[in-house]
Amino acid sequence: GNSVTQMEGPVTLSEEAFLTINCTYTATGYPSLFWYVQYPGEGLQLLLKATKADDKGSNKGFEATYRKETTSFHLEKGSVQVSDSAVYFCALSRSGAGSYQLTFGKGTKLSVIP
Amino acid sequence: GAVVSQHPSWVICKSGTSVKIECRSLDFQATTMFWYRQFPKQSLMLMATSNEGSKATYEQGVEKDKFLINHASLTLSTLTVTSAHPEDSSFYICSAILAGLILEETQYFGPGTRLLVL
Numbered sequence: 001g002n003s004v005t006q007m008e009g010p011v012t013l014s015e016e017a018f019l020t021i022n023c024t025y026t027a028t029g030y031p032s033l034f035w036y037v038q039y040p041g042e043g044l045q046l047l048l049k050a051t052k053a054d055d056k057g058s059n060k061g062f063e064a065t066y067r068k069e070t071t072s073f074h075l076e077k078g079s080v081q082v083s084d085s086a087v088y089f090c091a092l093s094r095s096g097a098g099s100y101q102l103t104f105g106k107g108t109k110l111s112v113i114p
Numbered sequence: 115g116a117v118v119s120q121h122p123s124w125v126i127c128k129s130g131t132s133v134k135i136e137c138r139s140l141d142f143q144a145t146t147m148f149w150y151r152q153f154p155k156q157s158l159m160l161m162a163t164s165n166e167g168s169k170a171t172y173e174q175g176v177e178k179d180k181f182l183i184n185h186a187s188l189t190l191s192t193l194t195v196t197s198a199h200p201e202d203s204s205f206y207i208c209s210a211i212l213a214g215l216i217l218e219e220t221q222y223f224g225p226g227t228r229l230l231v232l
Binding site for chain 1: 148155157158163224225
């Protein structure tokens, strides 16, 4: 079955540091890949997505590239801010009919200190 | 943007009682809503897919008689945990998809409901 593995947290960085959160997946077919972010007290929000191999999703300075050869979708940001402190979830959709159903990783908590 | 609310945000109940959790799309219509549960330090696990006006589709291993889902309108889905037991204690999260945009793949999530069964 489908599964998503992302790096264990928590991750603590100083402001303006470089961020990488690793995500690898196992899936049949050609899933779409997502990063969701959950700020304290709020629901999950879509951060970025990629729907096919070599696609790069980007938003708010965050980027992730769909690497089929390594089955990865690592999240990166060149310079984090305190406001980026949140929990980040990597996810994939089942391919084919009903592709809106998501499989999530466990989440990685990021804390950015001034 | 699309906002989804859940009520209550947390609930404590005695073993054997039933608990109802509401999920509302506040500024859009949602033909499809999803229910997830999340254990500490675990990923969100899809429990069921709820379609307005029809029976919910449950994931393998989820007891449909235990977790009753009703999606009576385009803005409201409810999850009732019947005869709750301590092992049902968890964080329950709902999400919704904008009506007519099912291929968009963007789910809008509620803030979650924390259930503690004593």
